[in-house]
Amino acid sequence: MDHRFQVSLRGVIDLLSHHLYSSPGVYVRELLQNATDAIRARQLLEPGHTGTVRLELMEKQDGSPPTLLFSDDGVGLTEEEIHRFLATIGESSKREVLAARRNDFIGQFGIGLLSCFMVCDELLVVTRSARGDGRTLEWRGRHDGTYAVRESEHPLDRPGTQVFLMSRPDTTEWFTPERLRHLARHYGGLLPFPVQLTAGGRTERLNPDGPPWRHEYESVSERRKALLAYGRDVFGTDFIDCIPLRSTAGDVDGVAFVLPASPHFNARQKHRVYLKHMLLSESAENLLPEWAFFVKCVVNANALRPTASRESFYEDESLALAREALGQCLRKYLVELAHEDPRALQRLIALHGLSVKALALDDDDFYRLVVNWLPFETSLGVMTLADYRRAHPVVRYTPTLDGFRQVARVAGAQGLCIINAAYTHDAALLEKLPQVVPDAQVERFSAADLPQSFEELTLDEREAVFPLVRMAERVLAPFRCGVVVKKFFPAEVPTLYSADAEGTFRRDAERARDESDDLYAGVLEGMMAAAGGDQAQLCFNLHNPVVRRLAAVADRELLKLSVEMLYVQALLLGHHPLNAQEMALLNQGLLGLISAQLGDGGGEGNEGGGGSGSRGFH
Amino acid sequence: MSDWREQAQQLWERADGLEPGEAKVRLLEEAVRLADAHSDTSMGYMLRDALIDAATFGGFPDKALVAFAWCRGQQKKDPKRFDPEGMLWKQKWVVGRIKEFPHITRKQISDALNDMEQCFAAADAGRRSVLKLRYGAAREMGDTAEAERLWAAWLETPRDHLTDCRACELDDELDHHVDRGEWELALRKARPILEGRQGCAEIPHLTYGTLLYPLFKLDDLKQARELHRRGYPMVAKNREFLATVGEHLEFLALTDNLSRGLTLLEKHLGWALEHPSYRDRFTFYTAAAFLLERVLAEGGRDVVSLRLPKSFPDYRADCGYEVKTLHTWVHGQASDIAARFDRRNGTDRFARLLARNQVLASEVRPFTIDSTQ
Ligand SMILES: Nc1ncnc2c1ncn2[C@@H]1O[C@H](COP(=O)(O)OP(=O)(O)O)[C@@H](O)[C@H]1O
Numbered sequence: 001m002d003h004r005f006q007v008s009l010r011g012v013i014d015l016l017s018h019h020l021y022s023s024p025g026v027y028v029r030e031l032l033q034n035a036t037d038a039i040r041a042r043q044l045l046e047p048g049h050t051g052t053v054r055l056e057l058m059e060k061q062d063g064s065p066p067t068l069l070f071s072d073d074g075v076g077l078t079e080e081e082i083h084r085f086l087a088t089i090g091e092s093s094k095r096e097v098l099a100a101r102r103n104d105f106i107g108q109f110g111i112g113l114l115s116c117f118m119v120c121d122e123l124l125v126v127t128r129s130a131r132g133d134g135r136t137l138e139w140r141g142r143h144d145g146t147y148a149v150r151e152s153e154h155p156l157d158r159p160g161t162q163v164f165l166m167s168r169p170d171t172t173e174w175f176t177p178e179r180l181r182h183l184a185r186h187y188g189g190l191l192p193f194p195v196q197l198t199a200g201g202r203t204e205r206l207n208p209d210g211p212p213w214r215h216e217y218e219s220v221s222e223r224r225k226a227l228l229a230y231g232r233d234v235f236g237t238d239f240i241d242c243i244p245l246r247s248t249a250g251d252v253d254g255v256a257f258v259l260p261a262s263p264h265f266n267a268r269q270k271h272r273v274y275l276k277h278m279l280l281s282e283s284a285e286n287l288l289p290e291w292a293f294f295v296k297c298v299v300n301a302n303a304l305r306p307t308a309s310r311e312s313f314y315e316d317e318s319l320a321l322a323r324e325a326l327g328q329c330l331r332k333y334l335v336e337l338a339h340e341d342p343r344a345l346q347r348l349i350a351l352h353g354l355s356v357k358a359l360a361l362d363d364d365d366f367y368r369l370v371v372n373w374l375p376f377e378t379s380l381g382v383m384t385l386a387d388y389r390r391a392h393p394v395v396r397y398t399p400t401l402d403g404f405r406q407v408a409r410v411a412g413a414q415g416l417c418i419i420n421a422a423y424t425h426d427a428a429l430l431e432k433l434p435q436v437v438p439d440a441q442v443e444r445f446s447a448a449d450l451p452q453s454f455e456e457l458t459l460d461e462r463e464a465v466f467p468l469v470r471m472a473e474r475v476l477a478p479f480r481c482g483v484v485v486k487k488f489f490p491a492e493v494p495t496l497y498s499a500d501a502e503g504t505f506r507r508d509a510e511r512a513r514d515e516s517d518d519l520y521a522g523v524l525e526g527m528m529a530a531a532g533g534d535q536a537q538l539c540f541n542l543h544n545p546v547v548r549r550l551a552a553v554a555d556r557e558l559l560k561l562s563v564e565m566l567y568v569q570a571l572l573l574g575h576h577p578l579n580a581q582e583m584a585l586l587n588q589g590l591l592g593l594i595s596a597q598l599g600d601g602g603g604e605g606n607e608g609g610g611g612s613g614s615r616g617f618h
Numbered sequence: 619m620s621d622w623r624e625q626a627q628q629l630w631e632r633a634d635g636l637e638p639g640e641a642k643v644r645l646l647e648e649a650v651r652l653a654d655a656h657s658d659t660s661m662g663y664m665l666r667d668a669l670i671d672a673a674t675f676g677g678f679p680d681k682a683l684v685a686f687a688w689c690r691g692q693q694k695k696d697p698k699r700f701d702p703e704g705m706l707w708k709q710k711w712v713v714g715r716i717k718e719f720p721h722i723t724r725k726q727i728s729d730a731l732n733d734m735e736q737c738f739a740a741a742d743a744g745r746r747s748v749l750k751l752r753y754g755a756a757r758e759m760g761d762t763a764e765a766e767r768l769w770a771a772w773l774e775t776p777r778d779h780l781t782d783c784r785a786c787e788l789d790d791e792l793d794h795h796v797d798r799g800e801w802e803l804a805l806r807k808a809r810p811i812l813e814g815r816q817g818c819a820e821i822p823h824l825t826y827g828t829l830l831y832p833l834f835k836l837d838d839l840k841q842a843r844e845l846h847r848r849g850y851p852m853v854a855k856n857r858e859f860l861a862t863v864g865e866h867l868e869f870l871a872l873t874d875n876l877s878r879g880l881t882l883l884e885k886h887l888g889w890a891l892e893h894p895s896y897r898d899r900f901t902f903y904t905a906a907a908f909l910l911e912r913v914l915a916e917g918g919r920d921v922v923s924l925r926l927p928k929s930f931p932d933y934r935a936d937c938g939y940e941v942k943t944l945h946t947w948v949h950g951q952a953s954d955i956a957a958r959f960d961r962r963n964g965t966d967r968f969a970r971l972l973a974r975n976q977v978l979a980s981e982v983r984p985f986t987i988d989s990t991q
C-alpha cells in the first residue's frame with residue numbers, strides 16, 4: 001500500500017518563519033490580506049458592500065497573555081471550505097479562480113495563515129459564509145497540526161470572519177496596542193475601506209485617507225507640498241520634487257520622489273510598493289527601468305503578481321510593460337522640464353546627470369532634447385555641449401582620464417578644446433551625436449593627434465634640426481618610436497610622447513613579458529606580434545629653449561644621451577610606466593649625464609626640460 | 619598633485635561602482651600604470667587582480683591575459699608574497715580563453731594547461747576544473763576523439779572547491795549536447811537554469827543564446843522567441859557577450875526577422891571589429907554573413923541603410939551599404955578567422971562551422987518576433 005509523506009507542521013512553521021517571512025510581525029499582514037480578499041469576494045457577490053476590518057486587543061486583568069480578535073465582514077467560509085482551504089496547507093480558495101480572477105485577490109499560495117503560529121499556538125476562526133446556510137462555524141487549529149470544526153455557540157448575526165489569536169507568553173511583544181497600530185498602518189495604511197483598532201476601551205480608524213496621490217488638492221502647489229510631506233514621512237528624506245506615476249499594464253499608480261542628492265553610484269533604488277493597497281515590499285527594486293535611479297517611489301499595483309515571498313513582483317510580461325510605462329512617466333516629466341523650465345532641468349542634470357545620460361543613450365528623441373544641456377569637462381574648462389559646439393565645429397574627446405591628462409595642458413595652450421569623456425556614459429553619448437544630429441562631427445582625440453595642430457618648421461629650422469632628428473630616430477628605433485619636430489605651446493614642454501590604443505596595450509604587454517615566466521612571456525610575444533597599430537611618436541618642441549640648444553650640439557654622445565633622457569622624461573610625464581629596457585636607459589642615462597657634467601667641469605646644464613621632470617624618479 | 623596611492627585608490631573605487639565593460643577596465647588599467655610607474659609591486663598585483671576580473675567579464679580577454687601573465691611572473695619569483703593559490707580561479711578564466719587567440723600556438727596552449735594543472739595540484743585541488751578546460755580546448759580545436767574522452771573524464775571527476783559554479787558547468791555541458799544535435803536532452807538539462815533555480819553573473823545570459831537553435835529545431839518557436847526577448851537585453855550592453863549576440867542574430871535570420879537582425883548587426887559590429895577574442899568575432903561574423911545571405915535571397919534590395927561605426931573599413935557617411943559587398947566583407951572576415959584557427963589547430967572545425975550556414979539556409983522558417991504577445 002502507498003503511504004503518504006508525513007509533514008510535521010512544527011517543522012514547516014519553523015521553516016516559514018525563518019525563510020519565507022522576515023519577522024513575526026507579518027502575521028498582521030497575512031490576516032489583513034485574508035480579510036481584504038474576503039471583503040473583495042463579498043463585493044463581487046454584493047456590489048456596493050463597503051467592508052470594514054476590526055482589530056480588537058483584549059488585554060487580561062490578571063496579566064496573562066492578551067488575545068487579539070481580528071474580524072472582517074467579508075465573504076466568510078462554509079464548512080466544506082473550512083476543511084478544504086483553511087485546514088489544508090498549500091490549498092487556497094483563490095487558486096482555482098486564479099486564471100480568471102487572479103487580479104482580485106492577494107493570496108493564492110494557501111500558506112498565509114500559518115504565519116500566525118509564529119506568535120500563537122492556537123487559532124480560533126469563527127465564520128459565517130455569505131453563501132452558506134446561515135450557520136456560524138468554529139474552527140480551532142493548533143500548531144501541532146490538529147484541528148476541530150464545530151458549530152459555534154455564539155452565532156454571528158452577519159456574514160464575516162473572526163480570528164482569535166491567543167498570544168503565547170513569549171510573544172506578547174507582538175500584541176501591544178502600539179505594535180498593532182504600527183503594523184496595521186504599515187501594511188494596510190492605503191486600504192480603501194476602514195481598518196479600526198480597539199484597545200483600552202478606545203477605537204480609532206488607522207487608515208483615514210487612502211493613497212495621498214489620489215486626493216484632490218486646492219492647487220498644484222498644495223498638491224506638491226502634501227506629496228513631498230508624504231515622501232518625507234515614508235522615506236525620511238526631503239525630496240526636491242515629485243512625479244505622478246501611472247501604468248495601465250499592471251494597473252499601477254503612485255508617485256516618484258526626486259532624490260535631493262546623487263545616489264552613490266548608479267545603484268537601483270528601493271521602492272515601497274503596495275499590492276491591491278496592501279504593503280508588499282519596502283525594497284522592491286525591479287519596478288523602474290535601470291536608468292531611473294534618481295527617484296524613489298511609492299506605488300500601488302492591482303494587477304501584478306507577487307513572488308512567493310510576497311516581497312517583490314514576479315518578473316513577467318506585465319511587469320515589463322508596467323516598467324516601461326512608469327519609465328515613460330519619468331521621461332515625460334524630464335521632457336516637460338526641458339520645455340518649461342530648462343534651468344530646473346539643468347539643476348537636475350547637475351544632481352542626476354547619470355540618470356539623464358543613461359536615458360539619453362537609450363532614447364534618441366530624449367537625447368536630442370537634452371544633449372545640448374549636458375555639461376562636459378574640457379581642456380578649456382567646463383561647458384555645456386551647446387557652448388562647445390557654438391565655438392568648435394568638431395567635437396573632440398578623449399575616452400580616458402589618462403588620455404585627457406596627456407593632452408589637456410598642451411591642447412589648452414594651443415586653444416584646442418578637448419572633452420574629457422572618461423566619465424560614465426560620456427564617450428558613448430558623444431559617439432551617438434552624429435547618429436542623432438546629422439551634421440555633427442565627432443572625433444576621438446589622443447596625444448597622437450596633437451602634432452597635427454602644431455606649427456611646422458621653416459626650411460631653415462628644418463635644416464638646423466636635421467642632425468637631431470637623425471640621431472633621435474636611431475636611438476628610438478628599438479623602442480618602436482618615431483620622431484618629428486614641430487613648434488607648439490606651452491614652450492616649457494620640450495617633447496610630447498604619443499601612442500595609440502594598440503601602442504599602449506603593447507607597452508602594458510611588454511612590462512608583463514619582462515616580469516613573467518618563459519611560458520607567458522612566449523604567449524605575450526605571440527600576442528604582440530599579432531597586434532596592429534602605428535608606432536609611437538616623440539614630438540620635439542622647437543619653441544623649447546633646451547630643444548633649440550640641443551639641435552646645435554655637435555657632441556654626438558651628448559646628443560644621444562639627451563635624446564634618451566628626453567624620451568624617458570616624456571614617458572614619465574605622460575604617465576607611461578617604463579619597461580625594463582627603458583628603465584635601463586634611465587639609469588645609464590643619469591650616470592652618463594652626471595659624468596658628462598663632471599667632465600665639463602660643471603657649467604650651466606640645469607635648465608631642465610620642464611620643471612617637473614623628476615616625477616617618478618624615485 | 620595628491621598622493622598617487624590615493625589616486626590609484628580612487629580609480630579603483632570608481633571602477634568598483636561600474637558594471638563590467640570598457641570603462642571599468644580602463645580605470646583599472648590606469649590605476650595599474652600608476653602603481654607600475656612607482657614600482658609598487660604589491661599594489662600592482664592587487665590592482666591586476668581586480669583588472670583580471672573586470673577584463674574577463676567585460677569582454678577583454680587579452681587584457682586579462684596580460685595582467686595575469688604579469689602576476690604569474692610575480693608568483694614564480696616570490697610565491698610566499700604572491701600566493702598562486704589566491705589566483706587559481708583567475709588562472710582558470712585566463713587559460714580557458716587562451717585558445718581564442720589564433721596566434722597562440724597549440725604548444726603554448728597545452729603548456730598553459732599543464733602549468734595550471736600543476737598549480738591546482740600544488741593547492742590540493744581536484745582535477746575537475748583542469749579537465750573541463752582540457753575538454754573545452756580539445757573541442758574548440760576540433761580534436762573530436764580527444765574531446766569525447768575528456769568529456770567523460772571531466773564529468774566523472776568529483777566537484778571540489780575550485781570547480782565552476784553549477785550553473786556555469788551546466789551551461790558548458792549544454793554545448794556538448796548541442797554539438798551532437800541532442801536538442802531535447804539539452805533542454806531537459808537546462809531546466810534548472812530556465813526555471814531560474816540556478817544562475818550566476820553570466821547565466822542565464824549565455825544559456826538563452828545557446829538554446830535558441832535547439833528550440834528552433836524542436837519547433838518550439840514560442841519559447842525560442844521568449845528566450846530571445848528576455849535574453850538579448852541581458853547581453854546587449856556588454857561586449858563580453860558578442861558570441862551570444864551572434865546566436866541571437868542567427869535566430870533572427872532563421873526566423874526571417876531580417877530588419878531586427880540588421881539592427882543588431884549595426885549595433886554590435888563595432889564590438890566585432892576590435893574584439894580580442896577571434897572566436898567570438900567568428901561567431902558574430904558567421905551569423906552576420908547568414909543574415910546578409912537572407913537579405914540577398916529575399917531579393918529586391920541591393921542597398922540597406924545602416925549606421926555602422928566609423929572604424930568599419932568601408933564606412934560610408936551616407937549610411938547606404940550594398941548588401942553584396944557587405945556580405946563579401948563579413949564572410950571574408952569569418953573565413954579568414956576560420957582559416958587561421960584551422961591552420962593553428964590542424965583540423966577543419968571552423969571551416970565546417972562556417973559551412974553550417976548552408977544548412978541553416980534550408981531551415982529558415984518565418985516567425986514573428988515583433989508582436990506585443
Ligand atoms: N478572513 C477570511 N475570510 C474568508 N476566508 C478566509 C479568511 N482567511 C482565510 N480564509 C480562507 O483560508 C484560505 C487559506 O488562507 P491563507 O493561508 O492565508 O492562504 P491564501 O490567502 O494564500 O489563500 C484562503 O484561501 C481562504 O479561502
Ligand SMILES: [Mg+2]
Nearest residue numbers: 033034107112
Ligand atoms: Mg492569505
